[in-house]
Amino acid sequence: MIDRQSWKETVQSTLQDLYAKQGGQEELAAVVIQVPPKPEMGDLAFPLFAYAKAFRKAPNVISQELTQAVNALENKPEGEAFAAGPYMNVRVAMDSLVSDLHRNVLEDAQTWGNTNSMEGRRIMVEFSCPNTNKPLHLGHVRNDCLGASVSRILKANGAQVMKVNLINNRGVHICKSMLAYKKFGNGETPESTGIKGDHFVGDWYVRFAQWEKEDPDADRQAQELLVKWEAGDPETIELWKLMNGWTISGMEETYRNMGIDFDRYYFESDTYKLGKDKILDGLERGVFQKQEDGAIYIDNSDIGLDRKILLRKDGTSIYITQDIGTAISRHEDWPFDSLVYVVASEQQYHFKVLFHVLDKLGYPWAKNLHHLSYGMVFLPEGKMKSREGTVVDADDLMTSLSQMAREQIIEKGREEELEDIDATAHDIALGAINYYMLQFDPAKDITFNPKESLSFNGNTGPYLQYMGARICSMLRKYDASNAPAFDPALLSMEDEREILKLIGSYPEVVKKAGEKYDPSYICAFLYDLSKKFSKYYHDTRILNAETPALISARVSLCRMVLQCLKNAFFLVGIPFLERM
């Protein structure tokens, strides 16, 4: 909103003139523009340390001379410069800027804040990618929140986005739950037991782990079943389809519940054969080599890595085999400019190799593949372990949070106000989860403490939702019919200037979040805005301000904040609530 560029240019040329006056010849270093640490110190800051040597003067002195020169200019940008020690700071005149901002925010409404920084780019985003042998857990939740949010942020920056999910529905782990079910299942089904499909299949996976401990032959049998599966044995395929169907329908229920959706599903079972073909093809062309025992590998010594097996000696495919096939068929389906894989940091090596393999196979787009690597989610006692029953299940998490939200609603006596308590509780839970998962730098490992993390107070999603609900509540009480026109000059308090500047910076935040694939910038913005607004309405009368014009101006500010909250909420998956 503030015209930083004009100020920068003005200061640069004034500084250069000043230097020339005292006989300086050479070109000075580019001026740096900053935001002062406190609002009362102005809106812009120019540190002048770097020029001390050239001017042979202390930065404080340069600041004073520069300030005088800048303020004496006839056609400087609107505002006032003042010396602040070794800095020259500027307080910008905001009235016309605020008028524009006010108009833009309210006219653009839900598209306000969107940028065109990625206009025309076609970006595919892969996320979630569950295995069909167990239900979604906390790790998937971080993945899903990130993938969904990044997709929305890229879109808000003008990109065309294709959200894809890759169902890992084949492999020895799938065979393990199938085998245990075959052996011990007695024909039970999710329907007969009343257990959600993905949980039902997951239970058999756990059962296999127990059996494996008792019977050393279990693992060999699982491998055998995988070979049968790849050979297309009808009975095996039938069971596989049945069990995958159970899992996937269970997961889709979880996705729906969490507001996650995809434009397209890919199935590993459909693409691994293409991967195999491409590897055999690469072998023929001399890109890959064959070991004495028959396994095919790529020699990665050119990028400082060891050899990597691409196809087992028995001819069955492994994890990377299908990823090769999947990437190729995706580019055929929807030619993308870039493909973003949202996958945990533990797979960094895998993606390094994958991208290298595709590059060696000669696909030009292999250079535009990006691994959005995010940190692990740990529990206070360490890594989640299914064997020790410490896995935090996604469905359980949603259920317990909804339950907590429901209790709070009742405790606060809000039932009467709400049309649908369960729906509101659900949205609060969703807001809490999304904000929790997205507020941190994706690269960082995070520790999820169920007792401490599941709070609705402080820096949480519900706190943000509450701000929105409070503003809505105010606006409902305001009669706008004879409201005086918006006068930006009335919003001159420090608090108001701060809030307006923050709103003005929102498009830049959206842009940065897109460039960095990082929703945490949006989260930080939301918290900052909410906290500032929260203090503002605590200290300042709005609906009962002194004059109708003042009321109108402040209400307008509230409307702007509200629009900004709504738009940012959308990007990070926090449901907006008019009442809560």
Next chain:
RNA sequence: GGGUGCAUAGCUCAAUGGAUAGAGCGUAUCCCUCCGGAGGAUAAAAUCCGGGUUCGAUUCCCGGUGUACCCUCCA
């Protein structure tokens, strides 16, 4: 052993190379004559260690220490 991240307050996290390193939780103390207390205010409390670059380093570089993940014909 090699590779890649990470290291900031008691805990969980912020901080475009700049001014007094910010929040939440927890702890202590205040605030419902005022628009919703899922709130506001105040206080105590931190940059892993050693070098280097720079006018200036939490930030950049090198070394060390700690920690996590990977280096499987698991996914």
